[in-house]
Amino acid sequence: MKNRPSVSEVSAKLGYPSSETAQGLRLWKAFIKLSPAQRAEVLAWVEDLSTDPAPRPGGMNGRFTAR
Numbered sequence: 001m002k003n004r005p006s007v008s009e010v011s012a013k014l015g016y017p018s019s020e021t022a023q024g025l026r027l028w029k030a031f032i033k034l035s036p037a038q039r040a041e042v043l044a045w046v047e048d049l050s051t052d053p054a055p056r057p058g059g060m061n062g063r064f065t066a067r
Contacts, residue, residue: 017025031039 031042034042
């Protein structure tokens with residue numbers, strides 16, 4: 001088995017990830033834990049949001065409903 005570098009060694013060479021990168025990784029981990037049907041629903045929702053006109057002040061165009 002190879003000796004793995006410590007976190008401090010890797011950070012010294014590469015630096016620390018930005019907060020945006022860390023948040024993206026957290027979202028990715030949550031996304032891949034979803035079932036395929038849930039993933040499809042999330043992707044459809046994101047695509048719909050990206051093509052929708054600007055949201056109304058104070059919300060998400062009233063389309064999000066808690067389950």
